[in-house]
Amino acid sequence: MLDHISISTSDFEKSKAFYTKALSPLGYVLLMEFPASVTGHTDVAGFGEPPKADFWISKGVPNNPAVHIAFRAASRAQVDAFYQAALAAGGRDNGAPGPRPHYHEHYYGAFVLDPDGHNIEAVCHSPE
Structure with a gap:
């Protein structure tokens, strides 16, 4: 199951204004x-229907993948297993499994780059 998707933008502020207006009729804010x-990489903005953002934009920077896809995991153990399986399959580390409290209290995710450099994540939102 998909959890959220992120795209890079060439003009972050312009894109943020665009999506704020364009997604409003769909109930997204x-x-x-x-x-x-905070992110350690680039500026990001998350849109969605309250309370959860599921569409994210980021300021485009060199070597920042244009596509980010996060798959929802049922447990932290699944996140860990995804990370190990992805590395064994040839993926490259882009963030070891661990808590990301700047997103929210129980956010636990792992990030890998696929063969094309896309940022693929597994995330669990539940406490241990």
């Missing part, structure tokens, strides 16, 4: 925004 100082 800007729910979260994090600067690069």
